[in-house]
Amino acid sequence: MAYICPMIQTLTPTHFKDYELIDSGNGEKLERFGKYVLWRPEPQAVWSPFLEEKEWRKRYHARFIPDGSASGNWDRKPEMPDQWFIRYQSQHYQLKFRLGLTRFKHVGIFPEQAVNWDFIQSCCFRMKDAKVLNLFAYTGGASLAAKAGGADVIHCDAIRQVVNWANANMEASKLDNIRWLVEDAFKFVKREAGRGRKYNGVILDPPAWGHGPKGEKWKLEDMINELIARVADILDPDRSFLVFNAYSLGYSPLILQNLIQTHFPQPLHQRLETGELYLQEKSRRRLPAGVFVRFDQPGGA
Numbered sequence: 001m002a003y004i005c006p007m008i009q010t011l012t013p014t015h016f017k018d019y020e021l022i023d024s025g026n027g028e029k030l031e032r033f034g035k036y037v038l039w040r041p042e043p044q045a046v047w048s049p050f051l052e053e054k055e056w057r058k059r060y061h062a063r064f065i066p067d068g069s070a071s072g073n074w075d076r077k078p079e080m081p082d083q084w085f086i087r088y089q090s091q092h093y094q095l096k097f098r099l100g101l102t103r104f105k106h107v108g109i110f111p112e113q114a115v116n117w118d119f120i121q122s123c124c125f126r127m128k129d130a131k132v133l134n135l136f137a138y139t140g141g142a143s144l145a146a147k148a149g150g151a152d153v154i155h156c157d158a159i160r161q162v163v164n165w166a167n168a169n170m171e172a173s174k175l176d177n178i179r180w181l182v183e184d185a186f187k188f189v190k191r192e193a194g195r196g197r198k199y200n201g202v203i204l205d206p207p208a209w210g211h212g213p214k215g216e217k218w219k220l221e222d223m224i225n226e227l228i229a230r231v232a233d234i235l236d237p238d239r240s241f242l243v244f245n246a247y248s249l250g251y252s253p254l255i256l257q258n259l260i261q262t263h264f265p266q267p268l269h270q271r272l273e274t275g276e277l278y279l280q281e282k283s284r285r286r287l288p289a290g291v292f293v294r295f296d297q298p299g300g301a
Contacts, residue, residue: 008253009275012286013114018086021279023056024287025049030056033099033107034086039063040105042287050283064105071103085172088114088141093121093148095141096172098165108139108165112277112289113205116243117145123201123241123296124149130241132201133192133234135185140166140178142203142243147175151201156181156188186227193233202231205245225259232263239299245277247290256293264295271295 013019020032026049029042039060049056061080066072074080083100086109095117099107120142124130130151134143139162143155147170157163160182170178181188185206192199206220206227220227228244235242242264246256253274260272274293278286 011115019111023051036061074101121145121149124151130200133199135204136206154179189230198236201241203243228259241296243294253291
């Protein structure tokens, strides 16, 4: 049977007022999160900035300085706090996030994912009583969107600190009753498949490599095929949705598409969306922010 070949899309958030990509270039980016401007490394920004360096220096509140390893430190101006809050206001729901300056240059949110939050919330709202599993769930943007859509949500991540951070975001967003799991996501999915459990939605945004809660090392490219196969085992084929992000792998959208077409039933391929997320710079340049594949099968709900 011939595969359905969806058109490659490019998507970006269009109503995230608390986020702005001001400029990028020379391996760096200048961004506004709420009222604070951050200067961070960005390896994909291989072009020249539009603004002069003196303008960057005048605008930033905190700049991340790598220390030669995977971590680094922040050069902060006096008015820059350790933590602050921003909001994401969609047409149908609102989320609130606590941000913070981490030693790995991240701040607790990936703003390009707002386009997937909207998709997730819409899927859950249409299904009414969806059971959703968010794997490698980080600080919980997708978990909050699913809960805002009325879903029963399990949030799974191997790092307790970020699960606690996600819980703080849930409380700030005035949501409740998300189930938190500090667990190796791959092991949990395999156990759920063995138990015959089914979910109406699965969300996954796996890092390229990492550690389990007991220090177990793993490399995603060695396990991604089996991971998607087990996700297919637990996803309800009749009433479901899937969101799969792969920023850290450097994969083509076609690789994600092939994984879905290999492991999921043919009818779902007709609703497949695949492509690239990006952040829109004020200059109109587009900064790549990862690839995605997603589908929804609302069934009779």
